[in-house]
Amino acid sequence: MKWITREHVHVDRVACPWLIRRFVDSEAEFIFVPADKINEVVEREGAIPFDAPEVELGHKGERCSFDAIIKKYRIKDPAVLELTKIVRAADTEKWELALESVGLDAIATGSMMIVKDDNEAIEKGRYVYDSLYAYCKLKLLKAKYKKELERMDRKQQYEFLRKKVRE
Numbered sequence: 348m349k350w351i352t353r354e355h356v357h358v359d360r361v362a363c364p365w366l367i368r369r370f371v372d373s374e375a376e377f378i379f380v381p382a383d384k385i386n387e388v389v390e391r392e393g394a395i396p397f398d399a400p401e402v403e404l405g406h407k408g409e410r411c412s413f414d415a416i417i418k419k420y421r422i423k424d425p426a427v428l429e430l431t432k433i434v435r436a437a438d439t440e441k442w443e444l445a446l447e448s449v450g451l452d453a454i455a456t457g458s459m460m461i462v463k464d465d466n467e468a469i470e471k472g473r474y475v476y477d478s479l480y481a482y483c484k485l486k487l488l489k490a491k492y493k494k495e496l497e498r499m500d501r502k503q504q505y506e507f508l509r510k511k512v513r514e
Contacts, residue, residue: 348394349375349377350364350367350375350376351378351379351389351396351397351399352379352396354380354465356459356468359413361455361469362438362476363416364472365476366422366476370424370427382400397412397415404416404419409441411439412438413438426481426484430476430479433479434448434451435448436448437455455472458471485508488508488512492507496508
């Protein structure tokens with residue numbers, strides 16, 4: 348499937364391709380165009396628009412496009428739902444929702460200055476979102492296995508958690 352969004356990607360427009368490829372369409376192709384060309388390209392290419400004005404997979408109230416994709420495609424993965432808080436906070440500049448969002452915004456802003464184009468931005472951004480996804484899994488696992496972890500030394504905790512994150 349082809350997906351289309353506005354050019355000059357930032358937080359949400361890098362997070363969404365990661366989410367789409369990981370949980371919706373592993374073979375997804377992405378097209379980046381000026382906002383005023385989206386409808387024209389949707390018609391011509393049959394692409395699915397996201398994070399653009401007045402599209403189904405766009406911002407709705409306090410929610411960003413990442414939220415809209417999760418809802419439409421019924422993604423229930425707890426670590427993705429945890430990651431959503433970080434993405435939403437960074438994309439909407441509601442930093443209080445997730446402290447990590449400040450760092451994500453800084454990375455997204457800096458990466459825009461060093462990549463050659465939007466395709467490179469989403470390719471390089473995969474590592475960032477894979478890392479944040481693992482971080483969110485780790486956060487949830489630490490809470491779930493709190494009692495067991497208290498009985499382990501640091502090395503045992505690390506090995507236990509690393510194995511669980513990779514499952």
